[in-house]
Each structure stands twice: as structure tokens, then as C-alpha cells.
Amino acid sequence: MLYRILADAVLLLHLGFILFVVFGALLVARRRGLMPAHLLAAVWGVGIEVTRAVCPLTHVENALRRRAGGSGYEGGFIEHYLLPLIYPPGLDPGFQYLLAATVLVINVALYTWILRRRRA
Template identity: 55%
Template structure:
């Protein structure tokens, strides 16, 4: 029971980290110290995706699930839990580029605004 709880808690933490990577820049508008946390997290998140690195949370979650008597899953967190949500069937490469551009422009706008407020 404790291993399953730990695996589920790690899953929630993993999802929270992904959300923070995507939207944490908005928190910098409220708290001046937030970029010190968000920028390294966003850098790690971008590196994992762009360089196809393996996030260490996935094997850790799988080990906890196996210790709880459950079966782990193949692949990584994104593939297992979020792939169909993030990449629905019929999604084109051009649509992905547009979505990536929107994310990049949103974060650039947030941090440009943040920098102006700091001056």
C-alpha cells in the first residue's frame, strides 16, 4: 500500500512539474524570485524533449509500482499518460510547430514583461 501511494504521489509530482515547466513563467509576474526556480525547470523540460533524454522520475515510478505488486509501463511518462492528450490522432507536424511557437512566444512575452517590471 505504501509503495502504491508513493508511486501515485510521484505521478502527481511529475504532472505538477510538467505544468510548472509550461506555465511557471506566469508565476514570475507575481513573485520576483520565481524565475530562479522556473528557468532551470523549463531548461530541463526543454532538454528532455528536444534531446530525447529519459526523465529519471519514470523509472522511479515504475520501480515503486513493481514493489507494490503492480506492473510498470513501457516508455516514459508522456507516452503512457499524456501522449494522446498532447498529440491527438491526426496532429500534423505543421500544427506541432505552431503550438511550439505559441508556447515559446507566450514565455518570451511573459519574461519580457517581467524584465520591464524589474527595471
């Protein structure tokens, strides 16, 4: 039971990190001190997608699920609703490049907005 809870916690952390990578610039608009952390996270996220690497959080989560006696992501609210967001079906290299480009476009647009707002 403990390992399953920890695996679910890692999954939520993973989702939070992904949201920070994609939309963290919105937080930067409010708190400029987050800019270095967000830029590093965004570079990491794009790098993971472009190199088709696996995020270490995925390995941690899977190891915890195996320790809990599971082998997959069946059952439960978290597995049913959140896993498809983090591990979408059809995740092939072309789709990963599209994800990386999407992260770049969103962040360039948000940082452009932040810089224009700052100058005004």
C-alpha cells in the same frame, strides 16, 4: 499499498513540475525570486523533450509501481485522468519537438509580458 501511494505521489509531483515548466513564469510575475528555479526547470523540460530523454521521475514512478505489484497504469482516478496528460499517446520525436517548441513559445511570451510590465 504504500508503494502505490508513493507512485501516485510521484506522478502528481511530475505533473506539478510539468505545469511549473510550462506556466511557472506566471508565478515569477508575482514572486521574482522564483525566476532562477523556473528558468532551470524550463531548460530542463525543453532539454528532456529535445534529447528525447526520459525524466528521472518516470523511472522512480515505474519502479514504485513495480514494487506495488503493478506493471502498468490501469485503474484508479490518477491513472485514468492524469497519465494521458503526462504520457500522451503518439509521443514520437516530432511530437516531442513540438512540445519543446510550445514550452519555449509560452515561456518567451510570458517573460516578455513580465519584462514589459516591469518597465511600465
